[in-house]
Each structure stands twice: as C-alpha cells, then as structure tokens.
Amino acid sequence: MGIIKSAIDVGIKPRCHFEDITRADFYGFVVPFALELKKLMDESGIPIKIRACDTLGYGVSYSGAALPRSVPGIIYGLRHHAGFPSELIEWHGHNDFYKAVSNSAIAWMHGASSVNCSLLGIGERTGNTPLEAMVIEYAQLRGTTDGMDTTVITEIAEYYEKEIGYSIPSRTPFVGKHFNVTQAGIHADGLLKDEEIYNIFDTSKFLNRPVGVAINSHSGLAGIAHWINTYFGLSGVKKIDKKDERVAKLKDWIDDQYKDGRVTAIGDDELLEAIGELTPEILDLAL
Structure with a gap:
C-alpha cells in the first residue's frame, strides 16, 4: 500500500497488477487487498485501476468453475465484493491453454471494461490475447465494429511479414496465409x-x-x-x-x-x- 500511496502523492493514477491472480487466495488476499485500495481511492479521489493478470494462463471461462481459476468469478468478485466499477477493471490473459481469447471475452461479459492485447498475440511463452481476435470478437458480441477499420488487420500482418520479417503460421485465424x-x-x-x-x-x-x-x-x-x-x-x-x-x-x-x-x-x-x-x-x- 505504501508505494501506491506514494504514487498518488506525486499525482500518478495507479494501475495495480494483480499478478498470478488465477492461482491466488482470492477471498483471503485478493479481495481484502482490493478493499484497501477501494478505501484509498475513496479517500484520495484518485481512481485506481486493477489489472487482473492470468500470468500463467490458468484461467477458465466455464460457468461453475471454482476460484481462483474462474475468470467470471474473479471479475464478479472484484466488482461485487471489492466494489470496483467496471471502468477500473481490466483483464490480462496468456494463452498457455489456448484460452486467451475465450477468457478475455468472458471477462468483458462479466464486467471488465478492457482487455490487454498484443498484435498477432505475440508474447512470452505461448503469447497473449491477439488484438485482431478481440476486434472480431467485439464485432460479434456487439453486432457492430463501432467505426473500426477491420481491413487494417491484414495490413498489420503484411507489415510484420514484409518489414519485420516475422513468420505468421499459415493457418492462424484472420492473418494466416491459408486461413480462408x-x-x-x-x-x-x-x-x-x-x-x-x-x-x-x-x-x-x-x-x-x-x-x-x-x-x-x-x-x-x-x-x-x-x-x-x-x-x-x-x-x-x-x-x-x-x-x-x-x-x-x-x-x-x-x-x-x-x-x-x-x-x-x-x-x-x-x-x-x-x-x-x-x-x-x-x-x-x-x-
């Protein structure tokens, strides 16, 4: 709490990374810590964001799954037990079990206002949530692209291959050479x-x-x-x-x-x- 208070004192709006949240003691540590942050936020008037980090990709989206692996349970708990509003909750997923996209989508649906992404899903180990995947997921969930130019996804892929020299597996959804x-x-x-x-x-x-x-x-x-x-x-x-x-x-x-x-x-x-x-x-x- 000390470093967070110091950040607020110098005018920084903190984003607190709850690392490895899908293996943490949710009601014994996560919620109590979040409650302390909520008190500090209320006292200072400075918004504090929580980034829920699925550091090793253990999260699952299945209804009825137990905490701490339940992504719906994590977001629900942060909102209803710790009192954090949706606009101050974001999800950070990894793809170790092929669940980065599904977990990000379910985090949205249970109240996380944003999800962290990387272009083409590039990240350590198995990577992170692909930005292009969540653009398409957003359009499917909302029925609109809200003005996003989805053709840029293809331009991004071409840039990575031609300018950076990155090799995209041919069967990668939306960007692979053979995806359609x-x-x-x-x-x-x-x-x-x-x-x-x-x-x-x-x-x-x-x-x-x-x-x-x-x-x-x-x-x-x-x-x-x-x-x-x-x-x-x-x-x-x-x-x-x-x-x-x-x-x-x-x-x-x-x-x-x-x-x-x-x-x-x-x-x-x-x-x-x-x-x-x-x-x-x-x-x-x-x-």
Missing part, C-alpha cells in the same frame, strides 16, 4: 455457387482478403475454376465455369503433377505458367 483458403473440391464447388456456403464471413469486405482455393489433387474442376476467377478478378460474363473446356485442360495437367507422388499444393506461379502454356486466352480475360 479451402483445399477440397466439394467446398470449392460450394464457393462457386454461393460464397456463404464455405467462407466464415465476407472476408473481402472485413479483411480485404477474398476467399481462396489451394490447388491440389483434390481440388477438382470447381476448385480450378474458383482459383482462376478469384486470382484474375473475373466476374459477370468473364467468369469461368467449372464445365469450361479450358478448366478441363488445366485439370489434366494438374492430375499429371500428382501421378508420381507429389503431395504439396501447386503454387500460384506454377498455375500461371501452366495457364500461359495451355490456355493463354484466360490471361486475356484479366485485361
């Missing part, structure tokens, strides 16, 4: 009929990331047609149908690539080269 790329032909066939069939949301609108198809031995005619239309931005009368004979030519070439045991997907550059040799008129459609 399908490899199965039946899914690509659905995409051709209606994108809502096999895309999680309008990724073009919200992330400036059109849904994609990875071409491999399972892509089929539908997958190849979808790749062509997406890559070249073809629509309307220019849009290629899976029954187009040019698509069939490309499928024969792709099938040949896998006859000798190839298992990797065919890259964009390879496809472009094959199109240039086998069906160059497709390139003219993109003009």
Whole structure:
C-alpha cells in the first residue's frame, strides 16, 4: 500500500497488477487487498485501476468453475465484493491453454471494461490475447465494429511479414496465409455457387482478403475454376465455369503433377505458367 500511496502523492493514477491472480487466495488476499485500495481511492479521489493478470494462463471461462481459476468469478468478485466499477477493471490473459481469447471475452461479459492485447498475440511463452481476435470478437458480441477499420488487420500482418520479417503460421485465424483458403473440391464447388456456403464471413469486405482455393489433387474442376476467377478478378460474363473446356485442360495437367507422388499444393506461379502454356486466352480475360 505504501508505494501506491506514494504514487498518488506525486499525482500518478495507479494501475495495480494483480499478478498470478488465477492461482491466488482470492477471498483471503485478493479481495481484502482490493478493499484497501477501494478505501484509498475513496479517500484520495484518485481512481485506481486493477489489472487482473492470468500470468500463467490458468484461467477458465466455464460457468461453475471454482476460484481462483474462474475468470467470471474473479471479475464478479472484484466488482461485487471489492466494489470496483467496471471502468477500473481490466483483464490480462496468456494463452498457455489456448484460452486467451475465450477468457478475455468472458471477462468483458462479466464486467471488465478492457482487455490487454498484443498484435498477432505475440508474447512470452505461448503469447497473449491477439488484438485482431478481440476486434472480431467485439464485432460479434456487439453486432457492430463501432467505426473500426477491420481491413487494417491484414495490413498489420503484411507489415510484420514484409518489414519485420516475422513468420505468421499459415493457418492462424484472420492473418494466416491459408486461413480462408479451402483445399477440397466439394467446398470449392460450394464457393462457386454461393460464397456463404464455405467462407466464415465476407472476408473481402472485413479483411480485404477474398476467399481462396489451394490447388491440389483434390481440388477438382470447381476448385480450378474458383482459383482462376478469384486470382484474375473475373466476374459477370468473364467468369469461368467449372464445365469450361479450358478448366478441363488445366485439370489434366494438374492430375499429371500428382501421378508420381507429389503431395504439396501447386503454387500460384506454377498455375500461371501452366495457364500461359495451355490456355493463354484466360490471361486475356484479366485485361
């Protein structure tokens, strides 16, 4: 308490980090300490924030879970037993058990006004709560982005990879190279009929990331047609149908690539080269 009082004396509005709160004696120490902070706040008139830190990622969001691991219980206790208002409570989560996002969301829902995040979830050990994840979570909970430009998420990812040299795992939600790329032909066939069939949301609108198809031995005619239309931005009368004979030519070439045991997907550059040799008129459609 002494250092907190000294901070207030010199005009600092303290933020107190309750480290390792998901392993602490909640009613034996956390609440009594928070009550003392509340008294000091009331006496001084200076707001004191509490940052509830899940330092080792032990928190769980399940209803009925026991303290100190219960995130709902922690936030409820700080509000109703220690008397702290929502605007002075924030959650700081780690991802050791893959629960950083779910715990942050449940902390919001039980009264924490803010959650701590890092870009792309980068942090020690397994990382922290990804900022981009909570932007999308916020939109789902509230039904609005409240003016946030969600396409910046894609720009952030590009900056980290191109300027910083950070490698983002390809299947990372929202920012990974393959997060909205399908490899199965039946899914690509659905995409051709209606994108809502096999895309999680309008990724073009919200992330400036059109849904994609990875071409491999399972892509089929539908997958190849979808790749062509997406890559070249073809629509309307220019849009290629899976029954187009040019698509069939490309499928024969792709099938040949896998006859000798190839298992990797065919890259964009390879496809472009094959199109240039086998069906160059497709390139003219993109003009």
